[in-house]
Structures are given as C-alpha cells and as structure tokens.
Amino acid sequence: MPEEDLPPSGREWKRGPGGLPDFFREDTLRQHRHLLMLVERHGYHWRVARLTDPAPTLPEPVITAVAKAEHERWADFRRNTGWRGLARSQRDRGEDWIKAHKRELDRQRRNANLVPWDDPAVPASVQAPDEVTQQSPDAPAQESEKTPRQKLREFNVQIDTAIIERLRLWGVEPVADRYRRVGIVTASELTEQVTWTTDQGDELTSQPGDFWVVDAAGAGRGVARARFADLYEPTDVPGRYRRRGTVTARRVRAREIVPTLEGPAVAEPGMWVLTDDHGDSWPVTDDYLSQHYRREKPAPDRSRPQRSGESSRAPGA
Numbered sequence: 001m002p003e004e005d006l007p008p009s010g011r012e013w014k015r016g017p018g019g020l021p022d023f024f025r026e027d028t029l030r031q032h033r034h035l036l037m038l039v040e041r042h043g044y045h046w047r048v049a050r051l052t053d054p055a056p057t058l059p060e061p062v063i064t065a066v067a068k069a070e071h072e073r074w075a076d077f078r079r080n081t082g083w084r085g086l087a088r089s090q091r092d093r094g095e096d097w098i099k100a101h102k103r104e105l106d107r108q109r110r111n112a113n114l115v116p117w118d119d120p121a122v123p124a125s126v127q128a129p130d131e132v133t134q135q136s137p138d139a140p141a142q143e144s145e146k147t148p149r150q151k152l153r154e155f156n157v158q159i160d161t162a163i164i165e166r167l168r169l170w171g172v173e174p175v176a177d178r179y180r181r182v183g184i185v186t187a188s189e190l191t192e193q194v195t196w197t198t199d200q201g202d203e204l205t206s207q208p209g210d211f212w213v214v215d216a217a218g219a220g221r222g223v224a225r226a227r228f229a230d231l232y233e234p235t236d237v238p239g240r241y242r243r244r245g246t247v248t249a250r251r252v253r254a255r256e257i258v259p260t261l262e263g264p265a266v267a268e269p270g271m272w273v274l275t276d277d278h279g280d281s282w283p284v285t286d287d288y289l290s291q292h293y294r295r296e297k298p299a300p301d302r303s304r305p306q307r308s309g310e311s312s313r314a315p316g317a
Contacts, residue, residue, distance in 0.1 A: 034073050035163055038066045039174045043250040049173040056173055065253035067156040068117050078114055085114040176248035179293035183243050187213045204262035224261045247274040258283050
C-alpha cells in the first residue's frame with residue numbers, strides 16, 4: 001500500500017509526503033505530555049532511568065486512573081477539532097468492518113473509540129500494539145468473553161503502559177514519592193483481641209500480642225506485633241515511641257478496597273494508600289498524611305554524567 005494511503009497508525013513520524021499529518025503529531029505530543037503530568041498527580045516523580053534495575057510498574061488502580069483521564073483528554077481534543085464517534089449504522093456493522101474501513105473513517109473524522117469511558121455500549125474497534133501484548137493459545141476464547149467496554153479500557157491501559165515503557169528506553173522512568181514517618185506515640189501491648197473502627201468506618205481486628213498505638217491527637221489503632229519494631233523505636237520515656245521508616249504514597253482516584261494486615265479497608269477518592277518496604281499497604285486521609293509524614297526529596301541521581309563545569313553542590317551550599 002502506498003504510504004499516502006496508510007492510516008495514521010501506519011505512518012512514520014516524519015513530516016511531508018507519507019509522513020504523519022500535523023494533527024496526529026500534535027495529538028501524540030499532547031498524549032505524552034499529559035501522561036507525564038498524570039503520573040506525577042498520583043504520587044510519583046520522574047527520574048533518570050536505571051536500565052540495569054527491574055522496570056518499575058504502576059499499581060493497577062493508578063494505571064487505570066491514568067488511562068481513564070488520558071482517554072477523556074483525548075476524546076475532548078478530538079471533539080473540539082470536529083471529530084465524532086461512529087454513526088449507529090457504522091457501529092452496527094461490527095468490529096471487522098470498522099477495522100477494514102479505518103482509513104475512510106479517518107477521512108470522515110470519525111473514531112469508534114470516541115465514547116465515554118463508562119459507556120457500556122462501546123465498540124471494540126482496536127487492538128493493543130503487538131509489542132505490548134502477546135496472545136496465548138486460548139486468547140481468542142478469552143477475548144470473546146470480554147465486553148466492548150472491557151476491551152476499550154484494556155486497550156487504553158496497554159497504550160499508556162507502552163508509552164511508559166518507551167519513555168524508560170528514552171531515559172526516564174516513574175518512581176513513587178517516599179514519605180518519612182514523623183511524630184511521637186504511646187504504645188502498649190494488647191492482652192486480648194481488640195476490634196476497632198477506622199475513621200472511614202472499617203472494622204479491623206488486632207490480636208493479643210499486637211500493640212495499641214495512640215498518636216498525639218488521641219487517635220488509636222492496632223499495629224501487628226511482627227511490624228511494630230519496624231515502625232517505632234523507643235524514646236527515653238517508657239511507653240513513648242518515635243515513628244520511624246519510610247513509605248510510598250499514591251493518591252486514590254476511585255473507591256477501592258485495600259487489604260491490610262488487620263483486614264480490608266476502604267480507600268475513598270482523595271485519600272492515600274501507603275505501602276512500606278514489606279509490601280504492606282493501608283489507606284490514610286489527606287490530613288493524616290500531612291500531619292504524620294514528610295515527603296522526602298528525591299536523592300540526586302548519580303548515574304547522570306556530570307557536565308564539564310557543573311557543580312555537584314546545591315546552590316548556596
């Protein structure tokens with residue numbers, strides 16, 4: 001097929017004959033810029049990629065929220081530039097017809113995926129790039145069981161995951177921000193089982209031998225015995241302990257259930273899910289995070305070659 005007849009997805013990035021039209025170049029650049037910003041909104045920062053280390057991955061709730069926000073941004077951009085979804089007569093012809101007429105639909109400024117994220121009648125018109133997913137022998141049966149909405153969401157997640165993987169090859173990767181635990185608490189060992197309620201109304205249970213911890217505001221919670229020494233260190237005052245250690249934190253965008261050591265807890269939008277170095281997670285409110293944790297500044301990346309004349313000292317040091 002001549003290059004000029006290829007749909008945008010089959011064209012090179014170059015300008016000019018056979019290259020990607022400016023509209024699609026701008027759309028792609030917007031997509032990358034928006035993704036960089038969205039990842040930071042969820043409690044991550046971008047650092048120089050360390051290709052000798054395992055590739056960092058975003059938790060499923062984070063990459064799904066990023067994919068949803070990017071899909072909505074993309075849909076708004078397309079609508080504002082004259083694009084529309086498929087007409088019912090086109091949509092009813094099925095996925096195979098849509099794929100076969102992709103070039104014609106592009107000329108009409110119609111896109112099968114130009115629908116709300118939560119639309120249950122979304123047509124599954126696209127597949128993830130071959131470099132992102134590999135089909136297993138039983139994949140066709142599995143795909144046939146998925147709803148159109150599931151396929152669209154998975155496609156968007158796969159696209160954004162592919163962009164993050166590509167950015168890593170280009171030299172940057174997302175890393176979760178770290179927060180240091182601060183403050184003094186009182187703590188005592190439990191002699192019997194205690195069921196307690198979080199600020200969100202979740203009932204959690206602590207066992208004999210666990211610790212009951214009360215912070216400076218008078219709020220109490222149970223802490224598993226196996227984790228207490230990792231989280232608190234004794235002060236000079238008996239029964240008083242200093243909070244220790246660091247965690248990662250990600251912003252909650254959609255309601256989710258977080259499995260904690262004491263039982264399942266609900267995390268509402270606007271809250272944070274903290275995860276320690278053991279992989280244990282728990283939700284906290286925005287106020288609790290600001291009162292009991294301090295964000296650590298990312299360490300300078302020593303893997304970046306220092307330019308000639310560039311000082312390694314901080315300004316004013």
